[in-house]
Amino acid sequence: MKYSKKKLSIFIGLDVALFMCVLYFITVSGYRDKFLPNSTVGGVDVSSLSAQEAKDKIADAYSRYQLSVTFRGGKSETLTAGEISYRYDPSGEVEEALKQQNPFALIISDLKGFDRKASFHSSYDADQLTSTVKGWDELKRKNMKKPVNAQLVCNDGSFSVAPEQEGTYLSIRKVTASIQDAVAKGEEELDLTKMDGIYKEPTVFADDKKLAKEAKQLNKILAGKGTVTYTLPDGSTKKVDGLVMKDWLKEDSSGSYKLDESVWDQKLKEYVASLAKSTDTIDKKHKFKTHSGKKIEVPASGYYGWKINQSEEAAQLRADIDSGKSVERNPVYSSKEESTYKNNYGFGKTYCEVDLSDQHLWLYVNGKVVTDTDLVSGTNDGEHNTPAGAYRVSEKLRNTTLTGPVNEDGDPEWESDVSYWMRLTTGGVGLHDADWRGAFGGDIWQYSGSHGCINLPPSITPKIYENVQVGTPVIVYYS
Secondary structure: OOOOHHHHHHHHHHHHHHHHHHHHHHHHHOOOOEOOOOEEEOOEEOOOOEHHHHHHHHHHHHHOOEEEEEOHHHOEEEEEHHHHOOEEOOOOHHHHHHHOOOHHHHHHHHHHOEEEOOOOOEEOOHHHHHHHHHOOHHHOHHHOOOOEOOEEEEEOOEEEEEOOEOOOOEOHHHHHHHHHHHHHOOOOEEEHHHOOOOEOOOOOOOOOHHHHHHHHHHHHHOOOOOEEEEEOOOOOEEEEOHHHHHHHOEEOOOOOEEOOHHHHHHHHHHHHHHHHHHHOOOOOOEEEEOOOOOEEEEOOOEOOOOEEOHHHHHHHHHHHHHHOOEEEEOOOEEEOOOOOOOOHHHOOOOEEEEEOOOOEEEEEEOOEEEEEEEOEOEOOOOOOOOOOEEEEOOEEEEEEEEEOOEOOOOOEOOEEEEEEEEEOOOOOOEEEEOOOOOOOOOOHHHHHOEOOOEEEOOOOHHHHHHHOOOOOEEEEEOO
């Protein structure tokens, strides 16, 4: 049967259409269990993926999750998924999205794409999050700076208001809660500097009227007063300036200041007393590094140490303040140590070290041992024990007689002639030769010691006597 050209064209067109339909249906059938091209679920591209493949892709994205946390001072930390076991928890949303898909919309999908809205579920380990966050440097109390209120400052004798400072002191509890909330929402950035209540803030600001009024008054009252900067034995300095003197003024109920001479004088004396309390070392325990390198504390007895002469210092401080000049000096002392605290805790390099437990003495001159010897100290009976403490040689005598307590008949209980005498205490304890002894050291002191003095071998005592001076430190201790 012959067909006209027109009919033949129609048949061919139908065949092509049929072929295209078959091809389309074959293609569509391939998307019954996977997503169409240009498809997203909850914003994730799942084009041509099966449900499981889509879930795997979403899980992979969750495993790379990071939260960047910004702190004050330009600092930041990054919390990663691995640190908190952050993961995707499938809950059927992918399968539901695939079920809603119309495979026959393939052409439309190719042209426009399809976006299925979905909320993914996640989980994380709260304990791991808390532990990780608390380990950040910014959340360690030692690294936090507390805010500073606006306050009065005094520079070159003039008062002004220093502005407040924010600081970095924050609430660890609130930071942790904010991070937990951000992770739960899947957020990738958290700027703590823009959140209220995270950081502790100043409460007094630079525009405070009361501070401005104070500065104006004080500049008027304290104009022309001098300042004193003390250099103290531990190397620190302490300054008496307008900020200190402000507290010596009398303040009425309205906050107005005036200089009352009696109050001023009393406050000045109290300041000197406070300075002495923090500086004096007499009657306080002394640190000491022994010959073996061991660091010990010598009991608070003896009279070695720093002591401020409070009456003379108060008079000098008044004069310095009234001079209107800036003065740098040491306090006025009635007693000094041989050196600053940094130099062998104030004992310097020339001293005697006496270990009563080991019954041994070492004499240092300029940092070197020039002689050492066994000794015999006071009998260990609770009455005659040599007292431990930090002393000075207060007296040196040649060829003298030492005497004990006087009896009722007026005679001393005992007398000892010595060739070399070096006094330590006002009660009569000192270093001296003892030619009546045939042995030194060991445990002699336990049963046949002295009346309290430190007995030395006659052959060694002259060298010790020659190398110590009145004022040489003598450190006596039980190890």
